[in-house]
Amino acid sequence: MNEREKEHHVVIIGGGFGGLNAAKALKRKPVRVTLLDKRNFHLFQPLLYQVATGGLSPGDIAYPLRSALASAPNIEVLAAEVVDILPDERRIILSDGQLDYDSLIVATGVTHHYFGHEVWANTAPGLKTVEEALDMRRKILLAFEAAERETDPAQQRAWLNFVVVGGGPTGVELAGAIAGLAKETMVGEFRHIDPRDAQIVLLEGTERVLNTFPEELSVKAAKALVARGVEVRTRTLLTDINDGHILLKNIADGEETRLRARTILWAAGTKASPMGLTLAERTGAALDRMGRVVVEPDLSVPGQPNLFVIGDLAHYVHQTGDPLPGVAQVAMQQGRYAARVILARLQDKKLPPFHYKDKGTMAVIGRNAAVADLGSLHLHGVLAWLIWLFVHINFLIGFDNKLLVLIQWAWSYFTRKRGARLITGEDPYPLV
């Protein structure tokens, strides 16, 4: 491998949308690539909410990184954990080794932001990893089992109240799916409760759900949620979680309410992965409020032309003045761009600044109901829903996954059932 070792070594940390697309753009190029991830698979996060509500299995939306990159002889995949970066030495430190690089692309994404209430992380799971989705699935399904066994009506009510915190796409999709689970899938399966009695409450701190979408689509989404049995409470913040109930505050009039609820699900905010802090400490880079690294027009860290930050971890303002959102499309385009910058440099060329092509954004509420903002075109209802299905199948990695998801969606559509409703993990008994 001596020839190879003289080649420019690109190290990519993270195998999500950003890292994987950067690696793919370097396939068979005159560079040596090492992609590291703590996990051995690429995860299609936009569909995690379906794992959390028992509609899909984790394996349906994940693809082994080695398989995705096996056909590229110049790329290797390592399962490892990065604990530090030494930019002056162009070296990264792993939990069990180290690696030198010529160019480094950091694509480690985000984790959950509990806005100072870190203790809520124990009771209110978020939705960024497979384990979190399975934990959420377990909590949701166990709530119905507990309600079925509960004889005290007040406690039963607490088990049948579901609170989703955060009215962005994740929260909207999750709330809509839980409504589908309760009011369609599980009908007739219980003998002491009617799952249709479940109340799903979606909390949003600003004045409308999907507040990054055009206002008319926010209105349509809220209507669709209500029609499917979700109670939408805007201008409402969660202020406390206690055993069996929560406290809400309406920020318009300051009114506080107490709500009995045992299942609280977090879709309210993200902050940068710890790698953001590491980069700031090691390079002096500026971080935004979420901990994301402020990058140059070519996605590199100021003063570190060979160190790129892409995807959810990057704060990029050179296009509109507002930072680009942490969505899959941005990460994918940035990954490809960073790869092209590195290749161009090997030929002493320079590329124009990164420019994000916004192809639109979507969110689904349930069967036949989605909203899609395609720039000049705003769609809702069945047409938006079909486009949503098509786009997600298209971007799933792995032909087998596309087929499996398509089939389960078709089956779910006609039967209203969800086929992956397993309560797994440690035995949770007693329930009540």
Place this chain on the structure above:
Amino acid sequence: MNEREKEHHVVIIGGGFGGLNAAKALKRKPVRVTLLDKRNFHLFQPLLYQVATGGLSPGDIAYPLRSALASAPNIEVLAAEVVDILPDERRIILSDGQLDYDSLIVATGVTHHYFGHEVWANTAPGLKTVEEALDMRRKILLAFEAAERETDPAQQRAWLNFVVVGGGPTGVELAGAIAGLAKETMVGEFRHIDPRDAQIVLLEGTERVLNTFPEELSVKAAKALVARGVEVRTRTLLTDINDGHILLKNIADGEETRLRARTILWAAGTKASPMGLTLAERTGAALDRMGRVVVEPDLSVPGQPNLFVIGDLAHYVHQTGDPLPGVAQVAMQQGRYAARVILARLQDKKLPPFHYKDKGTMAVIGRNAAVADLGSLHLHGVLAWLIWLFVHINFLIGFDNKLLVLIQWAWSYFTRKRGARLITGEDPYPLV
């Protein structure tokens, strides 16, 4: 529900092959049925080894019990844990309540038998539950990742040696699947190891694998395993597991060998679930060496005509003199029989003793290779393999599961890939 409450109440503990089939046989009959299970799903155990080797997801072989029984108004499902049985009071005690019965069917199955080496349970996982299969999957996949990172050749060898303990159908199928994973699926995916260098060793204490099958089929199975890269060591017992190596003993000549291996998988023996001991204590019933309850010709416990034990937990000798094996077909037939005995009694009728119709037994080694003992007909090779596929798809519960498994098998057949190769669970770093 007053009418219903006067009806004969049948309680079934366990939603596996035995319990679920007993419940289904009581659908819409003049009895009230409560089926309890710690889990909310029926698990198709024969395919767990495919979950353990990344070929299928747990959701593909599991079906929610509520869905399977929702259409029967006289049956309810409870997620609960049974901690005691009081036969004289016809009552079962739950971890959080109690339940009275008129007839009780105990179908709680078996757990793993480590033959006195209980400490091995931590290092050498078995294959009876979803969690165990996922733990096994994790261990197997991590072994390859660790080998890829390991620089010491001796340690690398230890990571690439896989030991399967037990040459019954479970062990044979598991060993064959790991060989398929290493020598087909993962080829080309690593850069520092060749996964084909993995050595898979199958240990069997008696003189042949599949020793409950006709001898010619044992020979065919062993040949097929060897052809696929599995080393079969019969008359060999595992005597010790240490950090990174194991001790083997050849019982023919007493020779002891030491083998470097980090991944040891247990398919060597089962013993009754703790419910067997509870029943023995409470009823004075006899237990066999495996802890199974010796039952009457009508599957009831001696002295307790309303208390039935079926499936893997039952020791039934009234047919051939040898106890029936703990296989799915026996459990299914016994479940249906016990239900019919209960219904017959309501009409003051008596049924002849339980008679097991042995429709044959099969084991698969890999693509195009299985063995099938269908009584007078002994098959091997492609034909046996096709029959194996057909029978398993047929007995899977859930049309969606049948379709998903069929598709993944077809895809796997043509691509030699396995689509559920996820390493999930807690981060295991450092690996080496």
